[in-house]
Amino acid sequence: MNLEQARFNMIEQQIRPWNVLDAEVLELLAVVKREDFVPLAHKALAFMDMEIPLGQGQVMLAPRVEARMLQDAAVQKHEKVLEIGAGSGYMAALLAHRAQRVISLEINPELAQMARANLQKAGIHNVEVRQFDGAKGVSADGPFDVIMLSGSVAEVPQALLAQLKVGGRLIGIVGDEPTMRVNVVTRTSDAEFKTSTPWDTVAPRLLNFPEPSHFHF
Structure with a gap:
């Protein structure tokens, strides 16, 4: 597989048409090697428009979803970022290029280890991956400029909103x-x-976030 052609096609055919037009984000997607964050068994899927299994029931989100969330976060160089759900470390790597510091919380020990190894291999040193239940955040390290949830929740917990800086x-x-x-x-x-x-x-x-009851009496 021609990796650079596959990367170019991912950016031009999946990501840009999904309203990801920020030139810095698009350039970053060309620089950070997504294939280095994909488990070996799924390397061939690195640039496909799909979620990639990481084991333990967890996935890498589709490239266009990650790219658009990154664009919406509008991270600046001086900012401190909290990510919930490190997965393979790919989103943390993207955030790291834009932020001053990233703390990435991963509840699963195998994935936390994978993310650390992948970030180290990629030469990224301003991310700290912690094996930790991210549902409550880490108030001791807050407040944060950006909090990124790399997965879905039923509702946004007040405990996390309380850890945002004004702005x-x-x-x-x-x-x-x-x-x-x-x-x-x-x-x-x-x-x-x-x-x-x-x-x-x-x-x-994302694991351990509260699910509100759908029963109404």
Whole structure:
């Protein structure tokens, strides 16, 4: 397989048509080698428009979903980012190129180890992967400029919103199948938040986040 051609096709045929037009994001997708973050057994799928299994029931999100979330996060060089759900480390690698520092929480020990190894191999040193239940965040390291949920939740926990700086953004896929929406929640003051829901997608659940009861009496 011609990797560079496959990468170019991924960017031009999947990602750009999905309204990912930020030149810096597109350039980053050309630079960070996605195939190095894909498990060996699935290397051939690295540039396909699909979720890639990581084992333990977890996946890498489709490239266009990752790219658009990265674009919506609008991370700046001076910012500190919290990612929930490290997976293989690919999103953390993308965030690391744009941020000052990234803390990535991964509940699964095998995936945390995989993410660490992949980031080290890629020469990325401003990401700390912690094996940790990310549902509550890490308030001791906050507040954060950006919180990225690399998977879906039924609703955004207040505990995470409380760890945003004023002006900070949380990006996550929220709702239940078949319709989930990307939420971009911006903290506008100590007590106020503004939410936009720019696009729809579907993604597997992050573990241990609360599922509200659907029974109404």
